Amino acid sequence: MAMSWAGGRILRGAVIFALALAVGSSPAADTSKLNILLIDIEDCNAGALGCYGNPLCKTPNLDDFCQTAVRFDRAHVQAVCCNPSRTSFLTGLRPKTTRVRSNRDVMSEHLPEGTLTLPEMLKAAGFYLADIGKLFHKIDYAERQMRVFDRIEMYDRPTGWKGPEPIIVFPPSGRKAVPDPAPPDHDSKDYAEWRRRRSDRYGDSGLKPDEERDYRMAVSAAALLKEFSKGDRRFFLAVAQSRPHTPLIAPKSFIDMYDPAQIPAPPAPPDSLVNFPYMQRARGKNPDIFTMQQPTPQQAREAIAAYYACLSFVDHNVGVILRGLEESGLADKTIVVFLGDHGFHLGDHGFWSKYSMLAATHRAPLIVRVPGAAAAGKTCDGIVEFVDLVPTLGELCGFQVPANLEGTSFAPLFSDPNRPWKTASFLVEGDSENGEIVRTRKYSYMEFEKGEMPAAMFDLEKDPWETRNIVDDPGYAAARKGMADLLHAGWKAALPPSAPARE
Ligand SMILES: [Ca+2]
Incomplete structure (x- = not known):
């Protein structure tokens, strides 16, 4: 399928920043020269972050970043785990279109012919492309897409990578904290056991901050930004942090920042659930941590404290990257996007890990700094979707994006974050029951293709933690019909009032 190119978006980007200038913000950047730094x-459970209002978790660098950026408080991913979510927000297409619905779907084999990813669009626009750490779920799921990069820095030469250099492998950090090598046979019981053992860990990593991969990736990003400042080529730099993915381990100095005794019990305990469709998860089968058995209350507090420590360590590293950007002199020419690839349950509903249909899995952090934006330092309560990221960057930076994208540029929110925006977000779950969700400000509603799972609906105003499934409550019959109709009508029925109609 050949792609056609959408015209007219470059001009809209210019209009927005002319507007920003008119309302008295800092001087508007030249949109045709903006770089992109994606962290x-x-x-990452958005609600766990200090910069999203969590009173216990400390994120001073992200707090400062929010003062110059727009924090999106209702940003939802389009799928409940890494691979389909990343595939969606890196193509601007929804999982039903990308055909990547689970972590098992190999992206390069599932994408419709002609589908472009963000790096490929940026390559066509003349950007220099650099990647440090994970961007797509697996590099061997995305070999063609990764080949457009000019520079790739990884810890290990990725399994299955058949492409040419420029893979740059980080030099060893000197020592590994816990000598526990993986069994060689990845299909063996020993390997499965090793993975569970490793994933279930939390607490002290046994490494100093500067021995940690996440820190070293941040330092490498800062050095690269300095290099970029010597030239004038536009760049896209993607830099990853492996945390707060399990194992929830961090340097001791970060673990020591949190006292598990101060951590409150998780909200929405299993005994608060009414007519709830996911009870089997509450009985165990957590995929990422506490995989063998549910934690004791003390273990739960310790794990949440460790999660906060991981977030504080990420914050520390983000500070290294952002200071590097400032020192490079490129901050006023660079859009900075900070995001999490999806959320994570921290014991709410008796759940740990992702892969659920509930907000903890699909509400993720999204904080974006656009130089010269009038809304800098504000928060946006409007509903945005991660699938909107590519069209937004296309508009803000003036590069062409395919016409068939299924997101909507939220660039107008950088002028006025309070304007009426999308009325719902949509996402899928493709790992167990093939579920679909629509979520408005008032309700979440979900249906399932497979198995015996009935539809579910939650009244988010009365029950923000989604504990009481009211789908069969006669008092909600009209609301249920409205939500079911919206789910079946799909994302085009929830566009912002001012967005152009799409065919
Ligand atoms: Ca992930």
């Missing part, structure tokens, strides 16, 4: 972190 992507793993498995």
Whole structure:
């Protein structure tokens, strides 16, 4: 399928920043010269972050960043785990279109012919492309897409990578904290056991901060930004942080920042659930941590404290990257996107890990700094979707994006974050029951293709933690019909009032 190119978006980007200038913000950047720095972190529950209002978790660098950026408080991913979510927000297409619905779907084999990813669009626009750490779920799921990069820095030469250099492998950090090598046979019981053992760990990593991969990736990013400042080529730099993905381990100095005794019990305990469709998860089968058995209350507090420590360590590293950007002199020419690839349950509903249909899995952090934006330092309560990221960057930076994208540029929110925006977000779950969700400000509603799972609906105003499934409550019959109709009508029925109609 040949792609056609959408015209007219470059001009809209210019209009927005002319507007920003008119309302008295700092001087508007030249949109045709903006660079992009993407900081992507793993498995981040937005509500756990200090910069999203969590009173216990300390994120001073992200707090400062929010003062110059727009924090999106209702940003939802389009799938409940890494591979389909990343595939969606890196193509601007929804999982039903990408055909990547689970972590098992190999992206390069599932994408419809002609589908472009963000790096490929940026390559066509003349950007220099650099990647440090994970961007797509697996590099061997995305070999063609990764080949457009000018520079790739990884810890290990990725399994299955058949492409040419420029893979740059980080030099060893000197020592590994816990000598526990993986059994060689990845199909063996020993290997499965090793993975569970490793994933279930939390607490002290046994490494100093400067021995940690996440820190070293941040330092490498800062050095690269300095290099970029010597030239004038536009760049896209993606830099990853593996945390707060399990194992929830961090340097002791970060673990020591949190006293498990001060951590409150998780909200929405299993005994608060009414007519709830996911009870089997509450009985165990957590995929990422506490995989063998549910934690004791003390273990739960310790794990949440360790999660906060991982977030504080990420924050520390983000500070290294952002200071590097400032020192490079490129901050006023660079859009900075900080995001998590999806969320994570921290014991709410008796759940740990991702892969659920509930907000903890699909509400993820999204904080974006656009030089010269009038809304800098504000928060946006409007509903945005991660699938909107590519069209937004296309508009803000003036590069062409395919016409068939299924997101909507939220660039107008950088002028006025309070304007009426999308009325719902949509996402899928493709790992167990093939579920679909629509979520408005008032309700979440979900249906399942497989198995015996009935539809579910939650009244988010009365029950923000989604504990009481009211789908069969006669008092909600009209609301249920409205939500079911919206789910079946799909994302085009929830566009912002001012967005152009799409065919
Ligand atoms: Ca992830």
